[in-house]
Every structure is written in C-alpha cells, then in structure tokens.
Amino acid sequence: MKDKKFENSLILFFKFVLSFTIDNELSAIRQRQGIDAAKTKGVRFGRPINPLPADFADLLKQLSDKQISHDTMFKMCNMSKPHFTAGGLNGT
Numbered sequence: 001m002k003d004k005k006f007e008n009s010l011i012l013f014f015k016f017v018l019s020f021t022i023d024n025e026l027s028a029i030r031q032r033q034g035i036d037a038a039k040t041k042g043v044r045f046g047r048p049i050n051p052l053p054a055d056f057a058d059l060l061k062q063l064s065d066k067q068i069s070h071d072t073m074f075k076m077c078n079m080s081k082p083h084f085t086a087g088g089l090n091g092t
Contacts, residue, residue: 047083050077050078050079050083052077053076053077053078056077059073059076059077
C-alpha cells in the first residue's frame with residue numbers, strides 16, 4: 001500500500017516536471033518567433049545609436065589634452081557616462 005502511494009507521488013512529480021519543462025520550451029519558442037517577426041518588420045532592439053557631433057575628433061583631442069572634462073564630453077555628445085563607455089560611440 002505504501003509503495004503504491006509512493007509510486008503515485010513519484011509519477012505525479014515527474015508529470016509536473018515534464019509539464020513545467022514543456023511549458024518553458026513552448027514559451028521560449030513563442031518568444032523567439034515574436035522577436036524574429038518584429039525584426040523582419042524592422043524593429044530595432046537595444047539602445048538607440050546616438051550620432052556623434054561633427055566636431056567629435058576635436059572634442060577627443062581636447063579631452064586628451066585635458067582641456068575639457070569627461071562630464072563635459074558626455075554632455076556635448078548627448079550621452080550618459082555608461083553609454084559613452086559601453087560602446088555608444090558607434091555613431092553609425
């Protein structure tokens with residue numbers, strides 16, 4: 001009798017685990033399909049790319065010559081410090 005209850009509990013546990021795993025997989029597949037559909041429509045994900053100011057080379061020279069501070073450079077490029085240092089300088 002006890003073995004049967006244990007066996008039933010074990011079966012229910014494995015059913016639960018399988019159900020959970022299948023649900024997670026289906027959710028991930030639907031999410032991937034949604035992302036792919038959005039990308040084909042031209043939706044861009046991630047940070048917006050800030051265009052660099054026309055005088056960026058001059059600003060870099062001034063920064064390296066310590067004529068302006070980093071904070072001034074960030075403001076002139078219309079970027080936050082994390083964006084500036086994390087590769088927000090693509091400008092393309």
